[in-house]
Every structure is written in structure tokens, then in C-alpha cells.
Amino acid sequence: MKHFGEDTWEFIQDDHFVQWVLFPDAVNTAWWEQWMADHPERVPVLEKARTMVQTLGKTVPHKVDHRLLEEVYASLDQYLDKEVPAPVQTTARVASLRKWWWAAAAVIAGGIAMVSISRKSATKENLLADKLQSHMEQQQLVRVNTSTTDQVAWLTDGSSVILKTGATIKHDAFLTQSKREVYLKGNAFFDIAKDAERPFYVYTPKVAIRVLGTSFNVSEESGSLTVTVKTGKIAVYSMTDKQHSYIITPGHQLRFDARTAAFVADSLNSEQLAALQPAAEMPAFAFDNAPVLSIFKALESAYSIKINASEETFGKCFITTTIRNETFENKLKIICAAINASYTIREGQVFITGKPCN
Incomplete structure (x- = not known):
């Protein structure tokens, strides 16, 4: 934000x-x-x-x-x-x-505690998030959940995607285009950060979903794809018929049968509503006199984005900070401000430059 x-x-x-x-x-x-x-x-x-x-x-x-x-x-x-x-x-x-x-x-x-610089020895590292298997593919970040438990993929705009086992998402690493677009295979729960000027799209092989800021679940079983809305509202349309869309509001779901190319709408009962996936909450980036290189590693782990920072330059930099409810770039700005550094983004990676901490 x-x-x-x-x-x-x-x-x-x-x-x-x-x-x-x-x-x-x-x-x-x-x-x-x-x-x-x-x-x-x-x-x-x-x-x-x-x-x-x-x-x-x-x-x-x-x-x-x-x-x-x-x-x-x-x-x-x-x-x-x-x-x-x-x-x-x-x-x-x-x-x-x-x-x-x-x-x-x-x-x-920015709603965070004061950042302070220290040259003392580091305390125990506090790293975030389980790692997903990730790689760049034609300037697109691909993230796959190969584990047996749900995994959270944090997006740089503040959105989150809970990937079920076997699920894959593919998207521009920094979501910098006028449309935020994610390609999904498998089952996932989306909690989308609001940005009225840049709508968010989720594409599956058969169905596309357009949102402005909401939370919803996408699941596929036996050839049918079901979209269930928890908050906000979304528009769903077939990839073969983009002229006609269906609006889904909270507490409702829409099922698409790939065999018949038909949509079937339905409402959820109280038990189904209560069982909806809760949104993921980004843990605070809380560090006490920690090496800044470890903090960059924590950002890498949470966002699956490579951060290039020289050990020779920043190996003696330690900071204490707690950062909450900030986008990926705001986190970078706060950390770089504390160590007198700057960053650039190119080819899906971050490059940190600056002077050594003495």
C-alpha cells in the first residue's frame, strides 16, 4: 500500500x-x-x-x-x-x-517500527515462508507446490495465492503491467490486493477470472472447474467465449463443465461458507540485529525473486526492524534506506548497490 x-x-x-x-x-x-x-x-x-x-x-x-x-x-x-x-x-x-x-x-x-543500524554480531535469523520450487521461464516467474501441504506464494503487489498440492502459477515477477495477470494450473485460493487502476486476471486453460480486489477459491475436479467467492465479486468467462461473463458475489460459486462448456451457478450453505479457505497473513518481517543479507534471503524466500547483494559490500551490515503490510518494493526501500543502499530491477531480479558498512 x-x-x-x-x-x-x-x-x-x-x-x-x-x-x-x-x-x-x-x-x-x-x-x-x-x-x-x-x-x-x-x-x-x-x-x-x-x-x-x-x-x-x-x-x-x-x-x-x-x-x-x-x-x-x-x-x-x-x-x-x-x-x-x-x-x-x-x-x-x-x-x-x-x-x-x-x-x-x-x-x-509506513506503519513499522524504527529501523536502526548496528555493527554488532547477529542474533538468530528469523526467516519467512516455506520455499516453493520456482524458476524464470521467458521472463515469467513459475512457482510450483511440489509438497504435500498448502504453500503460500506472495505477490509483489500485496496479493497472496495459497497453492494446493501440485498447483502451479505463472506470472510477471513484479506485476508491473497495466493488467496483473496470473496463469493457474490446479487448485488455489487467491486474496487479491485492491488496485482499481490495474485489474487482476487469473487464467486457467478453460476459464478466465477478472477481479479488482477480493478473495476466492479455484478448484478443478473430474473435468469441472469451480470458482467460489469469499469476499468482493468477480467476473468469470469462458476462454472460448469472452463476450459473455458471469458475475459471482460472496457466498456463491460457479461451476464450469469443460465437457459441455456450460456454467452452473450455485449458493453455499452456512457450513460451506464456514469451511472456505482463510486468507494467508503475511508474517511480519521482524529482525533483531540481523545481517541484512539474511533479510534479503527472507525476501527471496517469500517472493521467489532473486536478490543480488554482495557479501563483500554488505556482509557487515546489521539492522533491527519490523516491517508489516508493505509491498515487496516498499520493503526493499525501507531496508535499503537503513544501509545507505539502492536497488534496481531488471530481468526478473533485484540488484542491490551501495557502500560497505564499517
Whole structure:
């Protein structure tokens, strides 16, 4: 989930803005009042940034390592990936506190605990999720459950897929296209993150499913494919007849008989509703003074995406953090901000670059 946009960050990065919020005087107050009069459409964003700076200004600790602040602030500049407006001359107090506010904003507003950097020895690793057998196939990530128990496949947009034994999904690793598309073989339960601008599609050999944000089950048995909706609603249509779709609402299911190419609708009774698959809950990425390389391995395990980080560069980096309810890329941004690193995505993989932790 995106907690604040680039327009909000633009204000937070502006020394002139921060000085006005925390140390207002007649000159800067008059300037910003005129700015709001000239840009009424941006006032709501300004007020949001103003509240954030006021809140973070009250949480600044008394003793903060200066080098740590320099590292975190530099990494946040990389994270924002945009030019910072030329700052006006400010007091030393603002310049010093400013770095801490940005570091705090990156974690507090994201609903997580404060990230701290440490150079001490690592405690016991806390890795996440059982591994699925995964591989890249023509720029598509293929994930197969070869175990005898259900396995969770986490998607980078915040969605999850519980794969039954033998089930396979194939999809773009980072789901960056205008349509989020997953190809399914076998039985699975989907819990889809809402994104009205990018609908989610599930394709089976005979049936396609279109959703905006919901949870539903897909099962196949004896030539029949059944789609059962737990929350939200979905549209289902035959791959051979895309002009006619069927809407399924919560507590209902639709069965498709591949032999007759016919759809049969049905309602669920109370026992069937109670027996529906519960949605998977992403465990918190909770680490206490852990090697950052282990955290990257945990991300790899959860998302089946290769993360390339040099042992020589990042082998001495340790952080303490708890990250909840964030997308894959937001997790990367938070971790990279803590170690003064940046990342790039290409060919279905992540590449981490930065300076060593001394």
C-alpha cells in the first residue's frame, strides 16, 4: 500500500517548508500563505505533509549518531529518485534535525517500527515462508507446490495465492503491467490486493477470472472447474467465449463443465461458507540485529525473486526492524534506506548497490 505520494515527499524534503512548519516567522508564513492562495488544489497535500513534519518533529531523540543520520539521509535521497529542490539557508538546528525526520518518516508513516543500524554480531535469523520450487521461464516467474501441504506464494503487489498440492502459477515477477495477470494450473485460493487502476486476471486453460480486489477459491475436479467467492465479486468467462461473463458475489460459486462448456451457478450453505479457505497473513518481517543479507534471503524466500547483494559490500551490515503490510518494493526501500543502499530491477531480479558498512 502506498502511504504517501511523491508530492508529499516534495514538501517534506524542502528545507524552506520544514523551517516554516517548525520555526514559523512573519516572512516564511507570508510566503507560504501566498503559495497556498496561488495553488489551492495542492493545499490538502501540503497540510498532510505539514502534519507529518509536526508529528515527527516531536519524536526526535536527544542523542543520534551523526554519521548514521548522514547515511540514512543520503539513502533516502536515492530512494526518492528525484532532484531535491535547492534548499534555502537554514539554521543549524533545522539542518541537523532534518535528516532524522526523513529517516523517521520512512518507517513511522509506513506503519513499522524504527529501523536502526548496528555493527554488532547477529542474533538468530528469523526467516519467512516455506520455499516453493520456482524458476524464470521467458521472463515469467513459475512457482510450483511440489509438497504435500498448502504453500503460500506472495505477490509483489500485496496479493497472496495459497497453492494446493501440485498447483502451479505463472506470472510477471513484479506485476508491473497495466493488467496483473496470473496463469493457474490446479487448485488455489487467491486474496487479491485492491488496485482499481490495474485489474487482476487469473487464467486457467478453460476459464478466465477478472477481479479488482477480493478473495476466492479455484478448484478443478473430474473435468469441472469451480470458482467460489469469499469476499468482493468477480467476473468469470469462458476462454472460448469472452463476450459473455458471469458475475459471482460472496457466498456463491460457479461451476464450469469443460465437457459441455456450460456454467452452473450455485449458493453455499452456512457450513460451506464456514469451511472456505482463510486468507494467508503475511508474517511480519521482524529482525533483531540481523545481517541484512539474511533479510534479503527472507525476501527471496517469500517472493521467489532473486536478490543480488554482495557479501563483500554488505556482509557487515546489521539492522533491527519490523516491517508489516508493505509491498515487496516498499520493503526493499525501507531496508535499503537503513544501509545507505539502492536497488534496481531488471530481468526478473533485484540488484542491490551501495557502500560497505564499517
